[in-house]
Amino acid sequence: MIAPVQTLSPTNAPLKTNAQRLNETLQYSCQWGATSDGGMNRLSGNDDDKKVRDWFADETAKCGCTLTVDTMGNMFAVRPGQNNDMAPIALGSHLDTQPTGGKYDGILGVLSAMEVLRVIHENNVTTYAPLAIVNWTNEEGARFPPAMLGSGVWAGEFTTDYGHNRTSLDGTTMKQELERIGYLGTTPCSFEANPLSAHFEVHIEQGPILDAAEKPVGIVKGAQSIRWYRLKVDGREAHTGSTPMDRRNDALLAAAKMIVQVNKVVTTGPLFTRGARGTIAVIESGPQSINTIAGEVKMSLDIRSPFDDDVEEIERLCAQGFEAINREHGTLFQMDCFWKSPATNFHPQMVDCVRESARDVDCTHEIISGAGHDR
């Protein structure tokens, strides 16, 4: 996270962003996609997305930016610097939201970048490197799963073809919608063809740590190591009334003990102290009849830690516990890891920049991001 940006104007006076203008501009931009309960519903590629994109293009142009739109619709509003052979230093996030999203997730990242741009422009600062204000396409992935699609293609995680062919529930593809709203650009979507020197993002905290510590901002040093699993427990359906307790293979009872086991692993000893997390949040049990013992349970498991080794250890201890529980109940379990995201350490020089900025608002709280694309 970056605190209100302080840099030097041509007269060497410290520059400050204007919090009130930032908030007013953010609220203004939320007219497109606002819901009646004060939230946002601005799915990637819809008409509101087009409107906010058009507005973004206009506003950044007023501050001397030239817009580049790549083949995934990612928008790079670039303001020239002193050394225009350098790749721009980027600030940004995403303007799309979940269907029941808020006004700050993503939107704050783009709008605070725009506020920085305005202050720099008003003060006639020419930055060392060019400055890019970035709006990434379909970062939420709510309409076109998966999440982080535009940035993922740019980073080489997905091919452009893959990105183009993501399909919404009504059968429309990402590419069709980008074309329809006029944001299917021609610049290749690639960190090699269209590089950035660095990328900073302001993001609201989605956990309670800063809030509890009463800190306005935190310095994010990296992102957690994350693994996601599908779990399946197979037992035996039987009548709840006529089947004695010691003759059961109750898949839901075994599953319940597995949920407790995960919690025990991550709340014990050094794993807990070092910030481990383990959660089962999705559960589906069959046949869902009040008087039939569950024969099958499916669950998801989400484990995290700032450290890859700890995630490995959590996985091992969970699996070991699951083994014992399923042996006790005569049930069978499967544990299938379907997503791994190793721990990411942000570049020390960039973290130093943020640290320096944050000091100005008397904040030295350093944290590891607990989320994926949210910081």
Add this chain to the structure above:
Amino acid sequence: MIAPVQTLSPTNAPLKTNAQRLNETLQYSCQWGATSDGGMNRLSGNDDDKKVRDWFADETAKCGCTLTVDTMGNMFAVRPGQNNDMAPIALGSHLDTQPTGGKYDGILGVLSAMEVLRVIHENNVTTYAPLAIVNWTNEEGARFPPAMLGSGVWAGEFTTDYGHNRTSLDGTTMKQELERIGYLGTTPCSFEANPLSAHFEVHIEQGPILDAAEKPVGIVKGAQSIRWYRLKVDGREAHTGSTPMDRRNDALLAAAKMIVQVNKVVTTGPLFTRGARGTIAVIESGPQSINTIAGEVKMSLDIRSPFDDDVEEIERLCAQGFEAINREHGTLFQMDCFWKSPATNFHPQMVDCVRESARDVDCTHEIISGAGHDR
């Protein structure tokens, strides 16, 4: 349960049912509603139900029975006895099945009654009281919930209006279907207007007790005390990555501990020894997102025991445990009992009849029914 019936013919020779004929007749009757996997799908009031009812009427008429159909479509095929001012002694069960039912649940009860009727008729026995072979309507309740509808109206648990207005998913009422298939009778559906002296039912075991003991039949002395509850746990949705383990109100974790608690209560000490059962088999958790801690969980709880006092104690111990668990996790729970069925002790004289019969096949195994309408 009744073992192969032994009674005396006019020549005082012991009578025996014909197991092979019973099985052949049962298989024959399962042509209506048979599924490709060897099971049955004969929902109450459908065309197959009409066909098997017509056949039942014909077959019982061949054995000297007069058919009474009541206003709920319950069929009483009555063969006169020596004392026709007495209410008949009934044998029977139900010919309807679950959509994925088997050939023996209910059907065996009606068909074995029919076999008894055939043997008595072939041997020219005139019973002391009239004999009624009964087919109860919609005992499963699969198409027109709740279960035990025909017998429930007859027993005065429900009004006839209530029974008539039960509605299937496609909007058809029970009464409309009975009318359509020609089984909306005129005899009042009531144990007072149309009484029985006694009712015996053969039912397959739906638990593993007799099977494990390798006993062909058991003598059912009564039915368990049963209570059903809706449980609800309210926690707080939060991000699985950014919310520390000690700042959570995880509704699914609390629910998992509640499932384990129920199991602990009924598998401990004298409650277990006296045959307690406790099961959570239905669970629904929201918002079912892998990276959002569950904010709400709904479950069902089924507790049983041969003794009403034990059910009371199980409820108390579960609630006490639930309190502690939810206090620990800062979650809230609700526990709502929506069905109570006290323990039923069958009439000692009737149990003696069954005991006497069972002795003939060298069986003295006495059990308490663990199911509701299933014995």
